[in-house]
Amino acid sequence: MLIGSVANVIGDTPLIKIESLSKKTGCEIYGKAEFLNPGGSVKDRAALGIIEAAEKSGQLKPGFTIIEGTAGNTGIGLATIAAQKGYRCVIVMPNNQASEKYVTLNALGVELITVDPCPFANEKHFYHTAHRVSLERENMFWANQFENLANFEAHYQNTGPEIWKQTEGQIDAFISAVGTGGTLGGVSKYLKEKKPNVHIRLVDPYGSGLYSYFKTGLMVSTGTSITEGIGIMRLTANFKKAIIDEAVQVHDQEMISMLYHLAKFDGLLVGPSAALNVYAAYQYALENKNKGLKIVTVLCDSALRYQSKLFNPAFLKEKSLHPESIY
Numbered sequence: 001m002l003i004g005s006v007a008n009v010i011g012d013t014p015l016i017k018i019e020s021l022s023k024k025t026g027c028e029i030y031g032k033a034e035f036l037n038p039g040g041s042v043k044d045r046a047a048l049g050i051i052e053a054a055e056k057s058g059q060l061k062p063g064f065t066i067i068e069g070t071a072g073n074t075g076i077g078l079a080t081i082a083a084q085k086g087y088r089c090v091i092v093m094p095n096n097q098a099s100e101k102y103v104t105l106n107a108l109g110v111e112l113i114t115v116d117p118c119p120f121a122n123e124k125h126f127y128h129t130a131h132r133v134s135l136e137r138e139n140m141f142w143a144n145q146f147e148n149l150a151n152f153e154a155h156y157q158n159t160g161p162e163i164w165k166q167t168e169g170q171i172d173a174f175i176s177a178v179g180t181g182g183t184l185g186g187v188s189k190y191l192k193e194k195k196p197n198v199h200i201r202l203v204d205p206y207g208s209g210l211y212s213y214f215k216t217g218l219m220v221s222t223g224t225s226i227t228e229g230i231g232i233m234r235l236t237a238n239f240k241k242a243i244i245d246e247a248v249q250v251h252d253q254e255m256i257s258m259l260y261h262l263a264k265f266d267g268l269l270v271g272p273s274a275a276l277n278v279y280a281a282y283q284y285a286l287e288n289k290n291k292g293l294k295i296v297t298v299l300c301d302s303a304l305r306y307q308s309k310l311f312n313p314a315f316l317k318e319k320s321l322h323p324e325s326i327y
Helices: 019-025 043-057 073-085 099-107 126-136 150-166 182-194 210-216 252-266 272-287 313-318
Strands: 015-017 028-033 065-069 088-094 111-115 140-142 173-176 199-205 246-250 294-299
Touching (some): 019 028, 019 272, 028 272, 065 073, 088 126, 099 111, 173 182
Parallel strands (some): 065 088, 088 111
């Protein structure tokens, strides 16, 4: 049992067997319950890794302020740890994310800067805005989660080994979407070193370019997605560490159907990126039906962080989405 401060109880999350899908496919499908971290998401791991690496290197000192551009979860993770360690925190976010994220960040006492959503090439993008503010103010530490390899290291040193231990080395596949690339990069590298034939699969939402890049070498996006915090149109330093065998795309309707299925049949209230991950794991299990494979994915955060959207019939209708069954 973990005991200690907030920083001490990040990680060592359980693997939850998804019984309904496991029975349907004849494979064992597991989700790493990252919503049980103190800040409520897998991004707590990256936040802690980045902060501790910066403290060790001297980039982050007492009295400094941490700043980051984020879709929300990394910001919440950074703010959670910053509150415990006594740092101030500035978070730059696009203004179209779930309202629960802004409420949480305000409760954590951050200075919140919101910007209009725009392509990465636009200097007003949240990433560039955070970097610019970090240069304009004194005693600032820019977390830079996309390019800071302390993100990758947190998953290589911790998440990967946890999964290996929890499956007793019997894991057959790991499947994950990408936001910064840290989770997939760190876990895939660790697992491939331990078991070269483990299958690593990237799952991408529509509107992201990574599926296209894997298949064709060109970063091309099609469609859009309501998912938050995953899908990118560039190769980050963290993503470049990933070792990938296959890539798939999952449509928002498939994701929503899985999200409602997990709530109704497994008692799991997961966010959209987690539902996307589980749908891709289910797909892979169907491709290998009745082979008894052990398949692991990531339950990135909770649906309760998005309930104003995901459980709002008017929002779903506006997006032409329906909480129908996956089978």
